[in-house]
Amino acid sequence: MIWAGNSVFLLPMSVLSRYFSPSDLEEIKSAVGEAESKTSAEIVPFFAESSHHYREWAWFGAFLTGGLTGISFYTAQKTYGLVWGNESMFAVLSVWAGAILGLGLFAFFPKLRILLVPKNSKQYFVELRTKEAFLEEEVFRTKNRTGILIYISLFEHIVRVYPDKEIARVVPKSEWNEAVRLIIEGMKSGKKKEGIVSSILFCGDLLKKYNIHVEKDDKNEISNEIRDGGKLM
Known part of the structure; x- marks a missing residue:
């Protein structure tokens, strides 16, 4: 669903600080714990901030603008006779x-x-990039393979929920649509933090519904910190 360095860092880093206040980030972190x-x-x-730089499309932009300029010149020349020779x-x-x-415009302006x-x-x-982040953050390193990555690509306006194999085995893929929808609706309405918090809490309730219960010896195997994927553009 869409709402219209390669290194991975923990807070504080530039991407999150541009989109969220410190209090927003604390609320999201608290929602993870809850x-x-x-x-x-x-x-x-x-x-x-983005999942790819898309620089190769700058060449396509150059092709388009070159073609448009050539056609415009040809049409104007035939109509008005702009040049001699x-x-x-x-x-x-x-x-x-x-x-x-065109190459300059599309190379220097990602938007x-x-x-x-x-x-x-x-x-x-x-x-x-979702799969790369899952591996980089070692979401798979839980005792029972019960990690979940909530991947939010801000530039593309795309959200993915990527569960590890044990959760994927139990929870139908369609069940994650609501978690995605909550984030997308929050982004659309200007309530980014609220949408993300609601989505995280929904995930907790969904996992409880499918009997991914807290175990007696349960411990926090992965930090609750929010991951900042840096900027690729």
């Missing part, structure tokens, strides 16, 4: 000028570049 008090699972919220040379120059301008990226490409890179 949700985990109902279950033996470990919940890991992970925020990425070697029209072909001027047409080629106009294509190159447009391509260079413009992302407009060129198709939905399925963004989803592919988010899925890939």
